[in-house]
Amino acid sequence: MCGIAGIAAIRGRATTDEIGRITRIVAHRGPDDHGYLGYNSSTRMACFNKDEAELQRGSERGYDVLFGHRRLSILDLSESGRCPMSYDGGRLWITYNGEVYNYIELREELKGLGYRFTTGTDTEVILAAYRAWGMECLHRFNGMWAFALLDVEKSILFCARDRLGVKPFYYHWDGSLFSFGSEIKQLLALDRVSKEMHAGVLFDFLTFDTYGCNSEQTFYRDVLDMRGGHYLIVPLKNNDGWAPRPVQWWDIDLRRKEAGRTDRQYADRYLELFEDSVRLRLRSDVPLGTCLSGGLDSSGIVCIVDRLLHKAGVEGLQKTFTAVSDNPAFDEREYAQAVIDATRVDPSFVLPTPGRLLQDLERLLWHQDEPFLSTSIFAGWCVYGLAREKGVKVTLDGQGPDEMLGGYYTFMYAALLAENAANLCVGTALRNAQGVHDTLGFSYPRIARDFLREVGKGLLPVSMMSSLRKARTLFQPAFFDRGVRESVFLKERAELSEWRRKAGGSRFDRLLYRFTKHDSLPGILRQVDRNSMAFSIEARLPFLDYRLVEYTFSLPNEQKLLGGVAKQVYRRALSGIIPDKIRDRTHKLGFVTAxxxxxxxxxxxxxxxxxxxxxxxxxxxxxxxxxxxxxxxxxxxxxxxxxxxxxxxxxxxxxxxxxxx
Structure with a gap:
């Protein structure tokens, strides 16, 4: 896990003072080491140095490409793991943030093809994989990443991001220079990047509790966010008329469906994939721990880690980190303790307080770069701070199942009810309605309201029109009018009808897809990355293993939601592994605040x-x-x-x- 930075001069020259500035500003992402690369495409000379001043002294030739790197050492802690890293006699260079968890298996495969390795890092495996398979190497990686790879022979930059966008890649293009980094603040530190707000994104945030959707646009008009599952080629020669056009290399296929299995068979396969995902994410040369909220998802990770450590004969205790509350309505200590009692762990607790929130708010906002929807982000901030205090550099966290397995109990049920009714499955619809009422206490009028709106308006959020009415009274007229015109959210919703016809899958599938790829998970991943990296911690997310994601989306709806209870296949898979008190829970809080x-x-x-x-x-x-x-x-x-x-x-x-x- 690291902080990356880069400038490519399509026309003109990149300057060393700029690369130094935008690399230093993310020192928190990589406090263990740093390095720079300067490359001149005319002479094909590369200057690699840890010393920024040395890079400056070699700049009289001028640089077409500059890389900066801040390293958080996780695998192969020696200096041989320093980045930017080269391969194949300096023909390939990379600055890279993330982890490819299956690097050991890939390295063995590449050795069989004749490739040699001098380090124990996954970084070198990425370089060799690119040399062996070209851009198709992305499909072989299991992990999270954002990187820029300089191919000297082809005279291109190959920039790529992992499937779901766990690791960030921001960029700016001004017609002459292409600049990129791990955080928005890096690009804002460049004089040529305007700090003008994007009215549509700010409007979406204030009005609809979202922003960006499936767009690259950030709160800043000049800064773009390359989406997960995309790559970008930057040509260093023959580039007249070039402009950044990211290409999608991966997506969730809603047409792929598993069928004909029993509930037990579905659950067994889920457990197999989940356990292997956790196993891969335990690979680390530094201390590792687990974030435990007491909810179903994080509890499953803790119990699987305990199970794997026991199988491997490891005697050490797993470290867990939990946020608690003085308010019983928001305190999950009871559930976290049930997991602690059932496993071999070394637990630690932190109490987020309003006083600390106000004290840390400026620092929190500086790290996030953009405003956020609620104080719940602060609980995660405190948990990562606690982990750092305890000497942990890697954590496992539970993001993902709510979006993929129907864990958001509001209008997801309305979508499923509408689908059942549209297919004349009236009995199923009524049973689900009864289940929602019994499980969550939702009133029938509320379910009926959401149901009718889902049938009549497709997948529009229930509160959209009321949100717009409220916004008109709160906002200045000029801002309201401009916000509506530039709204990314409204534009995307207007285009969704065509997307629905092409994407395949059921109404409910598409809703889960939207939460996973558009509305919910991308924002959560941004916050997790900034929160964890603020404390120089690598957060790993086992539920986002692409094999598990693809399998989950292929499951029948009843393996996700049935009788008003979500995450059916997951609950069944973890039977006998997590305490029944956790497995049978039908309400959730997660890391929240009062x-x-x-x-x-x-x-x-x-x-x-x-x-x-x-x-x-x-x-x-x-x-x-x-x-x-x-x-x-x-x-x-x-x-x-x-x-x-x-x-x-x-x-x-x-x-x-x-x-x-």
């Missing part, structure tokens, strides 16, 4: 002060924001996420202003 309580009490004055300072140039009107917050404080209205979003955005504006100063 947000509403914090706003009413400890953080009240800070929020009021922030709202009172909203300027006339802000996108929202001060008066309705203040009124809504006062109604909330007086008990006249419930908690509204808009209050946090406005507060967070205002604090982000302040940090952004400091960056531009």
């Amino acid at each position: 947000e509403s309580e914090w706003l009413r009490q400890d953080a009240k004055n800070v929020f009021m002060e922030t709202f009172n300072k909203i300027s006339t140039s802000a996108p929202y009107n001060r008066k309705p924001v203040q009124e809504r917050f006062n109604q909330f404080l007086n008990g006249q209205a419930g908690f509204d996420t808009m209050m946090w979003k406005v507060f967070c955005t205002e604090r982000w504006f302040a940090i952004d202003a400091q960056r531009g100063a």
